[in-house]
Amino acid sequence: MANHDALPLVVLTEQFAKLPGIGMKSAARLAYHVMSMPAQEVEAFAQALLNARQTVHFCQCCENLTDQKFCPICEDDSRDHSLICVVETPKDISAFERTGEYQGVYHVLHGLISPLKNILPDDLKIRSLIQRVREGNIREVIMATNPTVEGDATAAYISQLLKPLGVTVSRLAFGLPVGGALEYADEVTLFKALENRNQM
Amino acid sequence: MANHDALPLVVLTEQFAKLPGIGMKSAARLAYHVMSMPAQEVEAFAQALLNARQTVHFCQCCENLTDQKFCPICEDDSRDHSLICVVETPKDISAFERTGEYQGVYHVLHGLISPLKNILPDDLKIRSLIQRVREGNIREVIMATNPTVEGDATAAYISQLLKPLGVTVSRLAFGLPVGGALEYADEVTLFKALENRNQM
Numbered sequence: 001m002a003n004h005d006a007l008p009l010v011v012l013t014e015q016f017a018k019l020p021g022i023g024m025k026s027a028a029r030l031a032y033h034v035m036s037m038p039a040q041e042v043e044a045f046a047q048a049l050l051n052a053r054q055t056v057h058f059c060q061c062c063e064n065l066t067d068q069k070f071c072p073i074c075e076d077d078s079r080d081h082s083l084i085c086v087v088e089t090p091k092d093i094s095a096f097e098r099t100g101e102y103q104g105v106y107h108v109l110h111g112l113i114s115p116l117k118n119i120l121p122d123d124l125k126i127r128s129l130i131q132r133v134r135e136g137n138i139r140e141v142i143m144a145t146n147p148t149v150e151g152d153a154t155a156a157y158i159s160q161l162l163k164p165l166g167v168t169v170s171r172l173a174f175g176l177p178v179g180g181a182l183e184y185a186d187e188v189t190l191f192k193a194l195e196n197r198n199q200m
Numbered sequence: 201m202a203n204h205d206a207l208p209l210v211v212l213t214e215q216f217a218k219l220p221g222i223g224m225k226s227a228a229r230l231a232y233h234v235m236s237m238p239a240q241e242v243e244a245f246a247q248a249l250l251n252a253r254q255t256v257h258f259c260q261c262c263e264n265l266t267d268q269k270f271c272p273i274c275e276d277d278s279r280d281h282s283l284i285c286v287v288e289t290p291k292d293i294s295a296f297e298r299t300g301e302y303q304g305v306y307h308v309l310h311g312l313i314s315p316l317k318n319i320l321p322d323d324l325k326i327r328s329l330i331q332r333v334r335e336g337n338i339r340e341v342i343m344a345t346n347p348t349v350e351g352d353a354t355a356a357y358i359s360q361l362l363k364p365l366g367v368t369v370s371r372l373a374f375g376l377p378v379g380g381a382l383e384y385a386d387e388v389t390l391f392k393a394l395e396n397r398n399q400m
Binding site for chain 1: 207291
């Protein structure tokens with residue numbers, strides 16, 4: 001925005017531009033849009049921002065985001081609390097829940113180990129995971145981080161910490177995506193699919 | 201977001217999703233991002249929203265957005281106040297200002313006539329434009345709406361209202377974009393470039 005723009009608009013544009021994936025042009029468009037919204041809706045938006053930030057925090061058990069002491073999944077007695085699926089972000093939980101197949105509980109790391117980005121193990125919610133396993137009654141921990149260098153490294157690191165505690169540690173299967181075509185599969189995926197082939 | 205998500209997060213996601221160009225997935229990503237922002241920054245964001253909506257309004261002369269009575273361009277005595285450039289949105293002003301060549305003033309319509317979208321002349325800031333021209337001292341009005349069906353129709357409509365007032369009404373030139381290649385020009389643009397050819 002240029003110096004002929006109203007200052008409050010410039011400030012709002014800069015706030016929007018701080019959000020991930022929103023550049024200066026989109027931010028200006030959003031700021032102009034706010035001008036055309038009813039004042040009541042803008043107030044509801046501002047209130048939603050403050051509310052979410054103030055009342056949502058980490059579940060005391062699995063570190064998922066919740067506005068209660070424990071998240072609904074940890075509170076759910078019908079789920080298998082001896083099976084923990086370790087994910088990077090709360091969004092990953094939604095992906096698993098959409099399958100409707102997983103009946104265990106979760107643990108959210110809130111990141112992956114990445115020395116290049118200066119994210120070390122202590123910056124993640126690893127300690128509370130170890131604590132959960134140590135407190136007992138955990139049968140298996142599934143490492144469900146992304147199949148990337150950082151995801152693999154984080155899974156390997158946590159696995160080394162968990163194994164001495166006598167718990168089964170597993171990793172998601174890698175292979176051809178269902179519905180995908182062989183000719184479009186990359187070499188690494190194809191190699192993994194070969195390596196992990198199952199008897200028919 | 202699914203029903204295992206914290207309610208304040210769902211509410212915030214819905215608010216983000218109301219913004220133009222932001223779908224449910226992006227909205228969820230933005231809402232999660234807000235969770236990781238320092239509480240102070242979230243408060244600044246909410247305050248910027250309220251501030252902008254409450255203090256910014258239309259310039260009493262040109263209908264541009266401003267937090268003063270008149271916008272900086274209308275207040276600038278060094279500009280040519282007898283030349284008005286009529287644009288659709290405040291963003292268009294920024295585009296003209298970036299050229300650094302235009303020394304006149306502006307008038308913002310805040311939309312284009314579009315019977316299909318139920319936007320009629322009375323929904324735009326046309327009356328205040330007529331009033332400005334009627335008050336006199338206006339030499340020329342440049343119609344700078346987009347070269348679309350709606351932009352052309354709006355320019356033609358306003359032109360018909362202005363001409364009886366004895367003011368020169370002009371339209372932006374259409375032709376090949378500078379730096380563009382002939383082979384990539386569409387037929388209509390090329391036709392316009394031929395039609396409006398200039399003697400060398």
